[in-house]
Amino acid sequence: MNSLTNRKKVLASKQMNFWERIYLPAIINGLSITMKHFFKKRTTVYYPEEKRSFSENFRGLHSLKRDENGAERCTACGLCALSCPAEAITMTAAERKPGEELLYREEKYASVYEINMLRCIFCGFCEEACPKAAIYLDGDIAKAGYIRDEFIFGKDKLVEPINK
Amino acid sequence: MDIAFIIEKLILISAILGISLVIAMYTTLAERKFAGFFQDRVGPNRAGPWGLLQPLADGVKLFTKEEIIPTHASTFLFVLGPSLSMFTACITTAVIPWGQDLFLFGRQVSLQVADINVGVLYVFGVVSLGVYGVMIGGWASNNKFSLLAAVRSASQNISYEIAMGLSIIALLMMTGTLSLREISEQQAGMNWNVFYQPLGFLIFMICSFAETNRTPFDLPECETELVGGHHTEYSSMKLGFYLFAEYINMFVSSAIMASLYFGGYNYPFMHLISNPNVAALIGVAAFFTKILLFIFFFIWVRWTVPRFRYDQLMKLGWKVLIPLAIVNIALTGAGILIFGK
Numbered sequence: 098m099n100s101l102t103n104r105k106k107v108l109a110s111k112q113m114n115f116w117e118r119i120y121l122p123a124i125i126n127g128l129s130i131t132m133k134h135f136f137k138k139r140t141t142v143y144y145p146e147e148k149r150s151f152s153e154n155f156r157g158l159h160s161l162k163r164d165e166n167g168a169e170r171c172t173a174c175g176l177c178a179l180s181c182p183a184e185a186i187t188m189t190a191a192e193r194k195p196g197e198e199l200l201y202r203e204e205k206y207a208s209v210y211e212i213n214m215l216r217c218i219f220c221g222f223c224e225e226a227c228p229k230a231a232i233y234l235d236g237d238i239a240k241a242g243y244i245r246d247e248f249i250f251g252k253d254k255l256v257e258p259i260n261k
Numbered sequence: 262m263d264i265a266f267i268i269e270k271l272i273l274i275s276a277i278l279g280i281s282l283v284i285a286m287y288t289t290l291a292e293r294k295f296a297g298f299f300q301d302r303v304g305p306n307r308a309g310p311w312g313l314l315q316p317l318a319d320g321v322k323l324f325t326k327e328e329i330i331p332t333h334a335s336t337f338l339f340v341l342g343p344s345l346s347m348f349t350a351c352i353t354t355a356v357i358p359w360g361q362d363l364f365l366f367g368r369q370v371s372l373q374v375a376d377i378n379v380g381v382l383y384v385f386g387v388v389s390l391g392v393y394g395v396m397i398g399g400w401a402s403n404n405k406f407s408l409l410a411a412v413r414s415a416s417q418n419i420s421y422e423i424a425m426g427l428s429i430i431a432l433l434m435m436t437g438t439l440s441l442r443e444i445s446e447q448q449a450g451m452n453w454n455v456f457y458q459p460l461g462f463l464i465f466m467i468c469s470f471a472e473t474n475r476t477p478f479d480l481p482e483c484e485t486e487l488v489g490g491h492h493t494e495y496s497s498m499k500l501g502f503y504l505f506a507e508y509i510n511m512f513v514s515s516a517i518m519a520s521l522y523f524g525g526y527n528y529p530f531m532h533l534i535s536n537p538n539v540a541a542l543i544g545v546a547a548f549f550t551k552i553l554l555f556i557f558f559f560i561w562v563r564w565t566v567p568r569f570r571y572d573q574l575m576k577l578g579w580k581v582l583i584p585l586a587i588v589n590i591a592l593t594g595a596g597i598l599i600f601g602k
Contacts, residue, residue: 124566131299131565141303 156219158236159212161256164202169256170231173207177223177232185216186223203229210255214239214248265368274374277354284556285508286316292508292560299564323501331494333403342398343495343502349391350509356380357516358442360526360545363538372545373442380441381429384517385422388472392418394506395474395481399491410490413571414481417471420578421478425468427586428461431593432521441517445525450532455522457596460589462522464582469514471578474507476563480571515555516548523551 116122142149151157162170173190191208193201200206217239223232242248290305290312297304305312330336360372377383392415399411432454436444448454455462471478482490489495492503519525526544534540569577 124562127565128561131561134301135295135298137301139298139303140301143303 156221156234167259168202170229171207172203172205176226180222180226183216183218185213187211210252212250284512288508290315295560296564323498326497328497335401338397338401343499346394346506347502350506353387353513356383358445361541376442379439381439395491402494404494406487407491407493410481410487421468421471424582424586428464431461431590434593445520448524449527453524464586473510477566477569511559515552519551
């Protein structure tokens, strides 16, 4: 039968010759290979002390952005939650009271905004869905925790600090 | 027997025991470190600078672990197994000559615990006793994997002891003595036995790998087939004793290889040093350097060569090493006949 790719190789189980059978040259060869690796540069990154540099479009922890006046951009439209394939985002909307104009940009804002980091798959769909440019995945890698509740990030952890 | 003699021997014995335990401790660290280096990693580096406190952390961990003796295990034998392993590993050091005599306080102090004239035989006796630790432990665990490992270990040791003994016979034909001190003394200068007995040394070394249960001959504790082998049921310090005994055995067989084939405490230009104490101490340092190099070689081989299959192991032992050792004896005999030593 003709081969379609011309990459077919016929393998033969050939008899080993004397030098291959006494096994020692192979061992010495192997030892020299491992010795080469002994002196190679280690590829380890000593994690807590030094961090691997991430690419420009690395998707890390989410942050809720503020506008140039320091007011929260999020208007609790729920598009991020809708677009989230892992259903990690929940929020409660609230109406802005008079006098809170410096805190929230629109008349509606999210009084509760929670992301479950155990569910989140860091796909970045929320970032793409957001019409107000309020959420970006520009943070660090997600931290480890001891209990599941630690992974539900509320506004205290998500909203970026005022004087950034 | 005067009191000074007893004190001298007591100090020597505790020093040797301490040194071999410390070396075994740090061999565990070296093994993990070097394993890392061979695999482009860094190895343990969190406990102390460069991970130097890692063996202590391991020791504390093993001591504080829960000690479990299975209900259906024979308690006496279950405890005897690791104890015997550890005991036999430690007593081999008694006949190894660590250096030339020192002259201290007007006394000639021998750096050998017992210069018995059948030193080589003593080593062989103790080494073959060593397998009982594994065998009894595996049998007493009342676990089929442990028992299989025990059976394997026993047959492996029997097979390789023959080749080991035969390779030593060729050496004894040359040296004409069984005393390790005399064998060491004969190798003064660069007159090392390995240059006269390269084949014998190769066989002896392969057999030492098999006797110490090191890769590629670590079938008794073959994880892939036998869970943990003979120490499957062991926990706490009893497990620690088994693992530790392996490292002491490694140290001891390195010492024996160094003293039988690599000149022991001899080093080149030894006769140029006039002060006998200084010469002896440098000799001790040279001996330990050789031992550490051998230990490094043990580790190096472990992270290079994969484990044998059981039938390959038996084939290598019976069909390759034993005939080779016999050929080596014949060659040595012919050599002595023609060249007269």
